[in-house]
Amino acid sequence: MTHDLTPADDAFAARLRAQLPPAAFREVTPGYLEEPRGIFHGQAGLIVAPATVQEVSLVLAEANAARVPVVPYGGGTGLVGGQISPEGPAPLLLSMERMTAIRRVDPRENVLVAEAGAILEDIHSAAAKVNRLFPLSLAAKGSARIGGNLATNAGGVNVLRYGNARDLCLGLEAVFADGRIWHGLTRLRKDNTGYDLRNLMIGSEGTLGVITAAALKLSPVPVQTGVAYVAVPSPAAALDLLALVRDRVGEAVSAFEIISGMSLAFLEEKLPQIRRPFDPAPDWMVLMELGLPAGMDAAAELEAVLAEAWEAELVSDALIAQNAAQGVEFWEVREQIPEANRLIGAVSSHDISLPLGNLPEFIARADQLVAALGPFRINCFGHLGDGNLHYNVFPPKGQAKADWAQHRPAVKDAIYDLVAELEGSMSAEHGIGRIKVEDLERYGDPVKLEMMRAMKQVFDPNGIMNPGAVLRAEP
Template sequence: MSLCPADPAFADSLRDVLDNKAFRDLAPHYLEEPRGTWTGTAGLVVAPRDVAQVSAVMAAANAARVPVVPYGGGTGLVGGQTMPEGPAPLLLSMERMTTIRKIDPVENVAVVEAGAILEDIHNAAIGAGRIFPLSLAAKGSARIGGNLATNAGGVNVLRYGNARDLCLGLEAVLPDGRIWNGLSRLRKDNTGYDLRNLLIGSEGSLAVITAASLKLFAPPAGQGTALAVVPSPRAALDLLSMVRDHVGEAVSAFELISGQGLGFLAETMPQIRRPLDPAPEWMVLIDLGLPAGLDPAAAFESIFAEAWERELVSDALIAQNQAQAREFWEVREQIPGANRLIGSISSHDISVPLSRLPEFIDRAADMVREMGPFRINCFGHLGDGNLHYNVFPPKGAAVADWRAQTGAVKQAVHDLVHQMDGSVSAEHGIGRLKTGDLERYGDPVKLEMMRAIKTSLDPVGIMNPGAVLRADIG
């Protein structure tokens, strides 16, 4: 059964269930994604004010066989928020559902609507003496519904886990308009299948997340940040192990940064101060969060003294205050923006088993450089095995002149990841960019189960068609 566009007649059918403010102009930002890889279409954009309106919209779309693309902050990097082909969809924006319904520092729970901006949740938690540790470079515009729909990662996964690890319950609307009231605040609930984790990471292909109950944490009493120069990724991995020997699970973040990344910053954002100049080939950014009575600066001094003796570091800077710590993190958080300004041939969000990361970095570099005189910016969340492995044209060359090699570079990198028991999508999701990769590398039984779930929950096929699983959307 084919799908139908969100045409003026369908728009008129929604005027009895939506207020006038719900109807939005079809502005360009709704149809774009940050890297410019995808440009979507839409026949209609609506922004419901509450779950009841979402329910009414979904019931109408299901009955009219109109495809629906849920839209959060538009910060996704794999095209999941855009639908470039097929009948012009209804774009369902969460931008009006921004209420933070509850902050409970006793239960360590926040109940928030799906349109809440991640940074606003951070600030609300801080106001109650707590933290919500999911943190991304796009925290000022990313919305929590999209973070959950993509199972976002970020810089604190090492200590606190992915988005799914930080969620206790969901409220969601199914394709036919039924509301699932699953906003549990319980840590223990063994009453059947875990539907929460089914929807988290489903990228809007099964249902629309409208609210979530989230885990909060007490902030560490002592927080410290340091930059350390390391001779190699292998040394960085050994340093991580040594840091854990010193402070246990108090390592909040452990980020690998390459000299190429700092070079791109110097080239595109000279206003960003680089604490290490000239840039070393490899460095790590470390955050510690220690309990009361322990001094992060003293812990770093002890760590680096041993690391120096073991030749794991050749230089280190310990942030002396919060302003300097923010300065260190500004460097890390601006690297993706510098990458976009340079323009990549192929960008990869991959993970491999932690012990094999140094081997992957060496083998991938040799392989890519045999394919051409490319520049490589390899950086990311070393502590949880997730790297952003991005390949760029030679300095001074136009991206367009090398675009013909994008497919070959991408497949070579992903083939190597697969050979090393890794994942070609570590934290950004599948979206539309990686549906072919999922088919190429995914376990056939897993794919069969996924398609069965999709068919069961969305038999008409209106939910974000073409995202995660390839679909006939003619």
């Protein structure tokens, strides 16, 4: 079906201004039209920031009637261009920045209800005030908004223990393209009443509707926390170490990150103020965190498991955080790696996932494929415990990514072809957005794609919701 969309022009803006208060409108400034990687530059005819779900409903109903494209906008931290529209009729950018309320915090139910514009770090703080944990955590937590986290099914460092954003959500309030409000903000753990619209909306990247609020799962705060950096001889040894740790403490492994020596080299080059755990850097290291209940000593458990790992020749060096402040310092190293990458400038970045057993083969073969294409530097790091790697390729030291940009298609295709061969996914936690639409068409299951297009037609027959994201926009 062809969609004849129209821009958010002055006449359309005038209709909205007659129905919404002045506080709902924002000036179109560059910050709304940029994305972190600088691949796309967006456009917007109008920016509206509703304060209530009823205002969101009104805006979408008007946009649908006028066939004006709508781009939902959270914190602007997405890495695949889903939050901006670089082409087509100038859209209405629907910002959630005024819908920030924490509506409910219930430690007995382990539930927190937040509006979609709530900053992730503010949700962490609200949970901590009642001695609870909201475990979704990522480097952009200070600016990412929970609606965007859910719309992209964000992952982060604690997926191994607690799951993705999808696993941390009980219910949603959302508005569909024609303005209808779905009151699905249930706090139930069991609700077996047919098709699960919640899971359909999560990960849909604003292409089916707009999430306006969510009921989120909280967890007990671990009484004992232990953090350690461990030098390992290889990714295969890191996987063996993970198995050993889980055999000893079960699901108390909160995070298990693999970090290459190149990560520390990039930090030294661009962020030298960050204190690095090893000098010189080993080729591979693991950052692990244990979260244990009362009656268990996290430091003692780490010491015991690392002694066993030493005997098995799985580790060559280790640093155990001696206090909470040092644990935060250990995590600061990991959280600053993406910023160092940004400052270096990647030729091609890949957010991929693989079956755990295939990770060592992927890393070895991918390194060989990239080396055959040029003298690139490779920074491989990520969430080893759940199979998610960030395998990023950079120009030689002292050269700019622009000088090597022509190699990006060949590098990307080589990596994604190998991921597909090894039964992985070319999008693990960042989503599809606009940058991976062609990749989804190339590597996605054709039946799944057919069903996705059919669902898009049902939820958004006029094609106004984030056109060009996830699925190719109709001409």
